[in-house]
Amino acid sequence: SAVISQKPSRDICQRGTSLTIQCQVDSQVTMMFWYRQQPGQSLTLIATANQGSEATYESGFVIDKFPISRPNLTFSTLTVSNMSPEDSSIYLCSVEPGRNEQFFGPGTRLTVL
């Protein structure tokens, strides 16, 4: 298993600003994932972040809007840039320390005014 923490747990931001979300894992993992859960909707994968390489983005998500850092095997950040109200969501990171079992962080609830 893996214990994941995220900071901040929630934030309220102004339009046009940026927010960086941190994800910390209690063990070393190769792959980390960032998901978005829009209000009342399911989870959508934003990108996969491997340590030592560029993040891989899913269709509809771009690096300029959601830059990701993965400086080591226990930490990653996701930045939501130039925010608009449509970016209001819960952002979750997850890891897969063993095959076929992902563990999720508690999420960051973002509200953009």
Added chain:
Amino acid sequence: AQSVAQPEDQVNVAEGNPLTVKCTYSVSGNPYLFWYVQYPNRGLQFLLKYITGDNLVKGSYGFEAEFNKSQTSFHLKKPSALVSDSALYFCAVRDRVGANNLFFGTGTRLTVIP
């Protein structure tokens, strides 16, 4: 393309009664199937998974799910519901030969009535 359908947005069941949360899937190959639960203001928690082998999978908190290949279904079940089971349940699928990410259904909100 992979997809998951949870046909019921909301399921209500009386405490002590059996519960079923439905899930159907579509993948190009053999699937990996998962159930997750999300309690209010908390992240997703893994419940159970089907990879291969016995079609009936047992998971956390007394939940189980049955893989039915002919019906492409993976319904979540529990013999006797508890009020504490009230939460949002997500079914997810991964294509065995595809990418590493999970494709999630839209979720089913389960309410167990005392």
